[in-house]
Amino acid sequence: SKPTAQRITLITGAASGIGESTTRRFATEGDHIWAIDHDADKLRDLTSYVNDHGGRLTPVCLDLDDPLAIARFSEDFHRQHPAGADVLINNAGIGAVGTILQTEAADLDRLYRVNVRAPYQLSQLFLPAMVKRRRGAVINVASLGGLMGLRDRAAYCTTKFAVVGLTKSMALDHAVDQVRINCVCPARVETPFVTARIQEYPDPAEAYRQMSATQPIGRMARPEEIAAAMLYLASDDAAFITGSALVIDGGMSAGI
Numbered sequence: 001s002k003p004t005a006q007r008i009t010l011i012t013g014a015a016s017g018i019g020e021s022t023t024r025r026f027a028t029e030g031d032h033i034w035a036i037d038h039d040a041d042k043l044r045d046l047t048s049y050v051n052d053h054g055g056r057l058t059p060v061c062l063d064l065d066d067p068l069a070i071a072r073f074s075e076d077f078h079r080q081h082p083a084g085a086d087v088l089i090n091n092a093g094i095g096a097v098g099t100i101l102q103t104e105a106a107d108l109d110r111l112y113r114v115n116v117r118a119p120y121q122l123s124q125l126f127l128p129a130m131v132k133r134r135r136g137a138v139i140n141v142a143s144l145g146g147l148m149g150l151r152d153r154a155a156y157c158t159t160k161f162a163v164v165g166l167t168k169s170m171a172l173d174h175a176v177d178q179v180r181i182n183c184v185c186p187a188r189v190e191t192p193f194v195t196a197r198i199q200e201y202p203d204p205a206e207a208y209r210q211m212s213a214t215q216p217i218g219r220m221a222r223p224e225e226i227a228a229a230m231l232y233l234a235s236d237d238a239a240f241i242t243g244s245a246l247v248i249d250g251g252m253s254a255g256i
């Protein structure tokens with residue numbers, strides 16, 4: 001029988017945390033990963049790891065804060081793969097701590113460019129091929145903070161609500177094209193994004209305990225658990241799921 005073509009999956013923020021776990025998981029499942037990140041060292045390590053373990057990864061070192069770099073990457077990608085990508089995972093994201101009175105509007109701009117504008121632009125560039133083939137999936141990594149307010153995260157929360165809105169509008173517009181667009185909304189996940197913040201507390205061990213205790217399940221999510229959900233959303237098992245914001249929060253949003 002004719003071998004099925006290798007699925008091509010683009011993952012942003014692939015070098016750390018949720019993106020790294022997702023990259024490893026999708027590579028293990030046999031995807032050809034295009035891994036996008038601006039951390040050249042971590043990206044190099046991940047590339048060696050995946051390619052040394054029988055996977056296939058093409059590293060793309062670029063700054064998602066740079067629209068021209070994104071456009072150039074897309075041209076380069078489509079020259080090599082005119083049929084386009086099968087899966088686009090907009091995972092990269094940055095945070096900022098503070099209430100609206102403690103956060104500059106310039107901070108919001110910076111977060112917005114990486115958390116919202118880059119997924120928007122990448123979707124614009126990679127959707128047309130999916131629409132043409134009538135097949136494809138886009139998965140955005142939003143946050144529980146894209147569905148509920150978070151204390152001391154005014155700018156971050158603003159951008160994550162935007163990601164959920166983008167997901168739902170795109171899903172409506174392109175359901176007819178057989179392209180599915182979903183997002184995941186994790187509560188705290190134990191990644192460098194969170195552990196770096198914990199180190200800033202006077203008593204990091206106590207902060208870790210408290211952050212774990214605030215989640216009904218009593219611990220933070222593991223990045224592999226977010227990767228597994230995205231693997232499902234990318235698969236044909238999820239063929240009827242589009243426009244959803246999948247909550248992965250250990251029960252946090254279930255009630256007060």
Ligand code: NAD
Nearest residue numbers: 013016017018037038063064065092093143188189191193
């Ligand atoms: P992380 O900091 O461990 O990884 C983020 C990756 O994105 C890093 O490799 C970083 O280099 C890359 N990146 C950041 N800015 C970039 C840019 N301008 N250009 C290219 N690459 C860039 O974070 P994580 O915890 O794995 O978070 C991944 C996503 O999950 C983010 O969108 C975050 O908002 C979301 N999220 C995280 C948590 C959590 O608790 N960790 C919870 C909910 C949602």
